[in-house]
Amino acid sequence: MSTQQDAFERMAMPHVSALLRVACRLRGDRTAAEDLVQETMLRAWRARHQFREGTNARAWLFRILFHQFYSEGRRARVELNFVAPPAPDQAADPVETLEVNQALAALSEEHRAVLLLAVVEGFTCQEIAGILSIPIGTVMSRLSRARQALRELLAPGETCAKGGAA
């Protein structure tokens, strides 16, 4: 393995799991998600000279993932039909996992994308704007609507009746 390849793999490979987690929700199919991540990593390898050392490698990889997803998405889009089993060391309730996944699948693609990036992957609105190449205001409004939609799906009884406090 060349030094360059070694350095690239040290920088990029630790993020494969996170990319795969999001790709599964975007593609809805494990095999298609793996293909998406593989193409993302290949693109990242080819564009490795554009990556500036010391900047956010994770955000850079997610940006490539979404570019790849949108460029492929024009050709084919699939329904969510995959839910990964819980990790053996996690005490997750399988029913809860299924419910959350079904609720996420019911969201629109753009709402699901911002929600996954913000809530699961922990990106800031500013970083999401960079990843998706959209204005930060759009990220904020999509995130608010996504949270509202998800709340209606997962906790339909909890409605918010706001007053007029100033």
Place this chain on the structure above:
Amino acid sequence: MNCSEITTLAPLYLSGELDRERTASVVAHLRICPACARDIEQQRDLDARVRAALLAEMTDAERLNPRIHRRITVAEAKRRVITLGLVAAGIVLATGFLFYRFVAPPVSVLAKAAVSDHRREVVEKRVKRWRSAPADIDALIHRQGIPATALQSLAAAGYRLDRARLCRLDGNIYLHLVYTDGSREMSVFLRPRKGEAVPLHAENMGSQHVVAVQSASMTVVCVAEESQAATSLARSAATL
């Protein structure tokens, strides 16, 4: 700050992106507005629920990692092969170009260029600026590094030197001499060279007869309507 502003700023507040001043304003509003406080709290709970459910899943990238590694290795090998191929093709092209340009320009190409130049400058008389005074012609010949004795060898029977100028044939500067017998005109193109003599090349191009010869010290191309005059002149040039 009112409830509507809180709704707008909620994503930035929850991700910790608000500056200290605006965070304080949001916190102050949440203290006095139970509806907004509950809303923010519910959003936090929902985020935690989604995060816990998804992060507990087994993503298992183990089987994907070797595929990625292989794909990159193959792509890199392909890139190297393509790069080497391009470099090799570039070297071949550059060598061919240099050989064509400086070592052995094909005589046929030169002959074609000479006929074209003769037609344009002599037959169609599109060029007006010639040197016709003997002193001017001698100076031009001298500047091109052509020995004055060469002109004597190039004298064809019945023809006299009428005028001269510099022209470009196949990318190189040539001395263009025009000989006349009173009614017909013949072009002679000269350029000094160093190398082995190349056999005489003669062909007809339309109404023009062209003869090219490369002696050890000179490239000479003659273009004339009369083949005999051109051939005779070129044969004399072969001894230069």
